[in-house]
Amino acid sequence: MTGPVASGLRAAPGWRETRRRVTDRAFRAALLLAFLAAVAPLLLVLGYTVYRGASHLSAAFLTHSMAGVPPSSAGGGIYHAIVGTVEMVLLSSLISVPVGLLAALYLTEFGRGWLPRSIRFFVDVMTGIPSIVAGLFVYAFLVLGLHRGYSGFAGALALAVLQLPVVIRASEDMLNLVPDALREASYALGIPQWRTVLSVVLPTSAAGLTTGVMLAVARVTGETAPLLLTSFDNTFINNNPFSGPQSALSVFIYNSAQQAYAPAVDRAWAAALTLIVLVIALYAGARILARRSALRQR
Amino acid sequence: MTAEPISPTSGALRHRGGWWSGDRAFRTTTLACGGLVLAVLAAIALFLVVQALPAFRADSTSFWTTRTWQPDATPAVFGIAAVAFGSLLSSAIALLLAFPVAVGVALFITEMAPRRVANLLGYLTDALAAVPSVVFGLWGLYWLVPRLTPLQQWLADHLGFIPLFSAPQGVPSPSRSIFAVSIVLAIMILPIIAAMSRETIRQVDPQIKEAALGLGATRWEVVRTAVLPVSRAGLFGAVILGLGRALGETIAVALVLGISFDVNAHLLVPGKNTIAANIATQFGEAGSTGRAALIASGLVLFAMTMVVSLLARWMLGREARRRGASR
Numbered sequence: 261m262t263g264p265v266a267s268g269l270r271a272a273p274g275w276r277e278t279r280r281r282v283t284d285r286a287f288r289a290a291l292l293l294a295f296l297a298a299v300a301p302l303l304l305v306l307g308y309t310v311y312r313g314a315s316h317l318s319a320a321f322l323t324h325s326m327a328g329v330p331p332s333s334a335g336g337g338i339y340h341a342i343v344g345t346v347e348m349v350l351l352s353s354l355i356s357v358p359v360g361l362l363a364a365l366y367l368t369e370f371g372r373g374w375l376p377r378s379i380r381f382f383v384d385v386m387t388g389i390p391s392i393v394a395g396l397f398v399y400a401f402l403v404l405g406l407h408r409g410y411s412g413f414a415g416a417l418a419l420a421v422l423q424l425p426v427v428i429r430a431s432e433d434m435l436n437l438v439p440d441a442l443r444e445a446s447y448a449l450g451i452p453q454w455r456t457v458l459s460v461v462l463p464t465s466a467a468g469l470t471t472g473v474m475l476a477v478a479r480v481t482g483e484t485a486p487l488l489l490t491s492f493d494n495t496f497i498n499n500n501p502f503s504g505p506q507s508a509l510s511v512f513i514y515n516s517a518q519q520a521y522a523p524a525v526d527r528a529w530a531a532a533l534t535l536i537v538l539v540i541a542l543y544a545g546a547r548i549l550a551r552r553s554a555l556r557q558r
Numbered sequence: 559m560t561a562e563p564i565s566p567t568s569g570a571l572r573h574r575g576g577w578w579s580g581d582r583a584f585r586t587t588t589l590a591c592g593g594l595v596l597a598v599l600a601a602i603a604l605f606l607v608v609q610a611l612p613a614f615r616a617d618s619t620s621f622w623t624t625r626t627w628q629p630d631a632t633p634a635v636f637g638i639a640a641v642a643f644g645s646l647l648s649s650a651i652a653l654l655l656a657f658p659v660a661v662g663v664a665l666f667i668t669e670m671a672p673r674r675v676a677n678l679l680g681y682l683t684d685a686l687a688a689v690p691s692v693v694f695g696l697w698g699l700y701w702l703v704p705r706l707t708p709l710q711q712w713l714a715d716h717l718g719f720i721p722l723f724s725a726p727q728g729v730p731s732p733s734r735s736i737f738a739v740s741i742v743l744a745i746m747i748l749p750i751i752a753a754m755s756r757e758t759i760r761q762v763d764p765q766i767k768e769a770a771l772g773l774g775a776t777r778w779e780v781v782r783t784a785v786l787p788v789s790r791a792g793l794f795g796a797v798i799l800g801l802g803r804a805l806g807e808t809i810a811v812a813l814v815l816g817i818s819f820d821v822n823a824h825l826l827v828p829g830k831n832t833i834a835a836n837i838a839t840q841f842g843e844a845g846s847t848g849r850a851a852l853i854a855s856g857l858v859l860f861a862m863t864m865v866v867s868l869l870a871r872w873m874l875g876r877e878a879r880r881r882g883a884s885r
Contacts, residue, residue, distance in 0.1 A: 280776055287778035291670055294662025295679065298752065301745040302686045305697045312700070359591045366588035379592045381871060382599055388799070388867035389602070389860070390806025392834045396856040397602045400609035404849075421598060428595070454584035482690020485808035488838055510692045510809075517696050517813055525700070532693045543688050547681075 306536065313533030316526045322534070326495040326507075332521040338531050340497040344412060344506035345538075348491060349481050351416035351501055352423055357473055360427030365457060367428070368435040380432075386425040394421040395486030403490070412501030415491030415508065419480040426479050430472025434465045471550040478542035482535055484510035509535045606857040613850035621854065625821055627836065629851035630844065636851050638858055640819040644830040645859070648736050648811065649804035651825070652743035657797055660748050664755035665781060680756075687749035695813030698742040703732045703814060710737060710826045725826050734816035737825040742810050747800040754799055758792025758877065759785055795873035802866040806859065808834035833859045 324337030363383075367376050398418040402408045438461050446456040462469070492505035493515055509531055516528035614621060616634045624637020663683060667676045710733050714725040729735075762785050770784045786793075812835040816828030831839075837852045837859075844852060 280779070284776035284778045287776075287781070288670065291662050291666040294659045295666045297659050298663045298686070298748055299679075299682055301748075302682060302689070304701065305689055305693065308697055308701050309693060359594060362588045362591035363595060366585075366592040369588070370585065375589075376592070379595055381875075383595055384871050385864065385867045386595060386599060388802045388806075388863055388870075390802075390808065390834055390863055392806065392808040392837050393602065393606075393856050393860045393863070396837065396853055397605055399849075400605040400853055401601070404609050405605065421602075424595065424598070452579070452581050454580040457584065478688060482692065484690070484692040485834070485838055489841055510690060513692045513696060514809055514813065517692075517699060528696060532696055535690055536693060539688055539690060540685075543685070 309529065309532050309536055312526075312529035313531075316530035317533055321527075321530055325497045326512075327497070329495075331516070331519045331524040334523040334526075336527065338509065338512055338527070338534065340494060341507040341509045341512040341531065342534070343497060343499060344415075344491065344494070344501075344508040345481065345510070345535075347499075347501045348412050348416045348419060348487070348506065348508060349477060351413060352419035352480060353473070353477055355416070355420040356423040356427050356476070360424050360476075361431050361469065363424075364428050364431035364435055365461075367432050369453065369457060369461075383425045383428050387429065389422070390485075391418075391422055391483050392485040392489075394418045395489035397421065398486070399489040409503075410490065410492040410505040411503055412491050412498070412506035415487045415506065416501065418486035418490045419483060422483065422486065423476050423480045426476040427473060430475060431469055434468035434472055435461065437468065438464045467549055467552055471546045474542050474546035474549070478539050478546070481539050481542065482510055484508075484514050487511050488514070509538070602860065603857075606853055606860060610850055610854035610857050613847060613854040616847045616850070625819055627819055627831075627840070627851075629848040634847055634851070638833070638855055640821050641831045641833045641836045641855060642858065643821050644736065645805055645832040645834070645862075647823075647825075647830070648739050648743060648832060649801055651736070651740035652747060652804045653797060653801055655740060655744035656748045656751055656800060659744075660751035660796070660800070661755050661793060663748070663752045664759050665785070667752075667756055668759045669777060669781060669785070683749045683752050686745070687753075691746060691807060691810045692813070694742055694746055695810035698738065698810060698814040699734070702742065703734055703738050706738050706741070707731045707733050710735065713737075714826050721823050722825050725824060727827065729826050730828065733826060734814055734828045735826050736815070736830050739811050739815045740825075742814055743804045743807055746807060746810060747803045750803055751796045751800040754796035754874070755789075755793055758789040758796065758874075761792075762788050789877075791873050791877040795870045795877065798866055798870035798873065802863045802870065805832075805866065806834055806863050808838045811835040812838045 321337040322342065323339050324335075325340035326336040326338075327340075329336035363379070367380055370376060395418045398414050398421070402414045402417065403410065408414065442460050442464060443456055446460045447453075451459075487508050488511060491508060491511070493511050494505045494507045498504050498506045513528045513531045513535065516524045516531065519525065519528075613629065613634075613636075616629070617624075617636060618633035619635055619637060621637050623639050624635060625640040627636045627640070628634065629636040663679075667679050671679060707729065711729050711731075713723045714729045717723040718725065766784045766788070767780050770780045775783065811832050815831065815835060817831045817835065817839060818829035819831060820829045822830075833855050837856055840848065841852060
């Protein structure tokens with residue numbers, strides 16, 4: 261490259277060239293910095309949660325409730341909150357997964373015209389509802405409107421409002437990956453549409469749909485704001501989601517974090533670690549399933 | 559959009575059945591579920607309006623301009639001004655902080671990183687989106703705020719002549735300020751802005767980029783001349799989407815911010831409040847008028863995020879349509 265001919269042909273690197281090169285270098289450095297600035301908080305949040313939470317996490321902590329334990333003293337646990345989170349998330353998924361899947365089927369199988377288009381648009385808009393507004397809605401509807409009082413079920417309804425659009429979007433993306441040739445082959449055999457969906461479309465996209473559902477479950481598992489207004493909080497174990505306030509991991513963290521006592525804050529960190537592990541397990545499971553899926557995106 | 563598959567309900571392939579058939583039931587059921595989305599949105603608006611009405615009737619002052627929040631006092635005195643101001647201020651600063659970083663991340667992933675690295679980085683930013691907001695709040699309160707105080711002190715000392723950074727009573731330690739809240743919010747909205755920007759930037763026609771590279775453009779020149787001008791609307795949509803998230807974030811703000819009902823531009827001192835955080839913190843102790851007042855403020859928040867969301871989707875949709883048409 262540095263032979264006599266090459267160097268003879270090459271213009272002397274003037275200030276303009278230098279400036280271009282320097283600008284480009286600066287640009288690349290800025291991108292790298294931006295990236296580090298984005299990853300650093302993730303590592304800091306996860307690292308600090310593990311650091312503060314791990315020492316207070318124990319089998320006793322996971323299997324005991326806060327019944328009779330004042331915030332100022334050590335001991336107690338989050339069993340009641342785990343029960344609440346699991347029951348509310350299950351109930352919420354029981355509502356939003358079937359409804360969301362059917363709605364997604366409507367969008368993919370009857371996707372034309374103004375109605376599907378506006379439904380798709382409003383599903384996108386619905387993903388932007390603040391979680392506290394979902395909580396206020398269920399409070400206004402169930403607690404004030406129908407005089408039902410706080411319950412895990414009210415919390416689950418609020419979570420379902422947040423979960424539904426996520427399920428629809430994820431399922432729609434997955435159903436769109438099913439090749440139309442498969443549907444047409446089924447129609448060619450004279451099979452009605454509902455049977456085609458049941459025995460061709462759904463089985464083909466099953467792994468992808470499961471991934472989408474797990475991501476939607478993970479999304480609501482850590483929600484706090486709507487539960488403050490609907491399931492409230494409880495220091496006792498309440499196994500019945502249909503009657504009386506229930507605690508949840510997120511609400512437990514929120515309320516403990518605001519206590520002025522060190523043992524309460526320690527419990528908040530240990531609960532935060534539990535919640536993060538739960539959410540990450542859901543995400544990792546979804547990713548592993550996605551990799552196994554027969555249908556690939558892009 | 560892909561072409562519609564031939565459907566047995568269309569034309570000659572129609573499946574014969576009486577007035578009841580599996581297909582008809584299938585269509586009706588799925589339509590009902592799809593329509594439920596519209597119904598839920600309408601119900602949210604309806605129930606918030608109905609349950610907020612008592613508050614509007616009880617309010618002895620103007621809801622839009624009053625800065626205090628004492629709905630359970632007699633006479634009830636409350637208004638949205640202070641909390642709406644705090645919401646807009648914290649969200650605006652969070653956007654200012656997050657947007658450059660998010661676009662940088664999106665460009666880094668699409669334009670610079672090798673494919674394998676890019677995938678890993680995509681997972682990492684997604685993981686940031688997966689962290690529950692209550693954990694961000696906990697981290698913000700116990701890790702970030704104490705470590706941020708020296709920086710806030712420094713800003714107040716050296717840039718105090720700028721109204722935003724002035725601290726008339728000094729910066730206390732720790733300072734649970736709007737500045738700290740905005741940083742936490744910026745971290746939380748970063749993944750969504752980065753993801754939407756990445757989508758927009760990835761859809762830029764590679765031929766334009768290759769043409770620019772072929773003319774001897776550097777990476778920066780490719781981005782400046784070929785990538786950014788084409789993705790402007792999409793990036794704007796991404797920012798607006800981030801704004802919606804920041805406005806609605808509740809728990810992290812409620813934990814990090816030292817709450818008051820001040821209206822001033824001092825970012826570094828504790829105080830101020832947001833609509834969402836106000837609902838979460840006041841709800842427990844509020845009486846019936848207080849709760850109606852909180853629902854009224856939630857209605858305002860709902861309307862704000864709806865407008866923002868509609869705008870964002872419209873921008874992103876316009877971008878997609880324009881791209882579709884030019885192909």
